[in-house]
Amino acid sequence: TQLLEQSPQFLSIQEGENLTVYCNSSSVFSSLQWYRQEPGEGPVLLVTVVTGGEVKKLKRLTFQFGDARKDSSLHITAAQPGDTGLYLCAGVSGTSYGKLTFGQGTILTVHP
Amino acid sequence: DVKVTQSSRYLVKRTGEKVFLECVQDMDHENMFWYRQDPGLGLRLIYFSYDVKMKEKGDIPEGYSVSREKKERFSLILESASTNQTSMYLCASSLSLATNLGTYEQYFGPGTRLTVT
Numbered sequence: 001t002q003l004l005e006q007s008p009q010f011l012s013i014q015e016g017e018n019l020t021v022y023c024n025s026s027s028v029f030s031s032l033q034w035y036r037q038e039p040g041e042g043p044v045l046l047v048t049v050v051t052g053g054e055v056k057k058l059k060r061l062t063f064q065f066g067d068a069r070k071d072s073s074l075h076i077t078a079a080q081p082g083d084t085g086l087y088l089c090a091g092v093s094g095t096s097y098g099k100l101t102f103g104q105g106t107i108l109t110v111h112p
Numbered sequence: 113d114v115k116v117t118q119s120s121r122y123l124v125k126r127t128g129e130k131v132f133l134e135c136v137q138d139m140d141h142e143n144m145f146w147y148r149q150d151p152g153l154g155l156r157l158i159y160f161s162y163d164v165k166m167k168e169k170g171d172i173p174e175g176y177s178v179s180r181e182k183k184e185r186f187s188l189i190l191e192s193a194s195t196n197q198t199s200m201y202l203c204a205s206s207l208s209l210a211t212n213l214g215t216y217e218q219y220f221g222p223g224t225r226l227t228v229t
Contacts, residue, residue, distance in 0.1 A: 102154050
């Protein structure tokens with residue numbers, strides 16, 4: 001069974017601070033996705049990274065896929081209260097038939 | 113935009129009742145999934161379906177069954193609800209391998225919060 005270890009589990013910061021969330025595995029993934037989930041709603045896809053070493057930017061969010069495609073990170077610059085939510089990473093393996101392996105999630109709270 | 117809808121946002125059932133959770137997607141996706149989400153445990157896959165009438169067990173299928181009679185609809189059935197099935201249930205859909213280039217982005221419904229008393 002493939003596992004994705006996501007850290008930290010909880011993050012509570014002040015508005016304007018920077019933060020990084022990590023997603024690590026001993027397995028290789030063909031692609032990795034990041035989702036954000038607000039309370040009472042389903043997860044919403046933020047980005048997909050496919051190539052080892054790839055970096056994608058979405059406004060103040062920067063996503064990186066490790067060179068070996070076993071890990072990924074999400075960096076938020078100058079966090080805002082609107083960034084509050086649960087962040088989930090999810091990996092696709094070559095044989096998964098469309099199934100995703102999810103990390104446990106990081107609950108981010110940004111205080112004004 | 114992809115839209116995935118779930119029949120109920122909140123549901124309260126009694127132990128032993130048969131419970132049906134319905135999910136409908138409007139983007140002609142081949143793959144559909146049912147997850148449950150519990151604090152500290154993340155999303156756990158219950159069942160998935162890669163075509164009409166096709167289904168496969170996920171990581172925690174015990175106590176659940178599914179039905180997919182039409183491509184757009186995927187139902188989760190709790191044959192005899194128990195209190196340990198109190199949870200948030202999320203449905204998702206994605207394109208198949210042939211049309212997805214292997215990235216399998218999933219689109220989620222808003223979830224059904226089920227309470228079994």
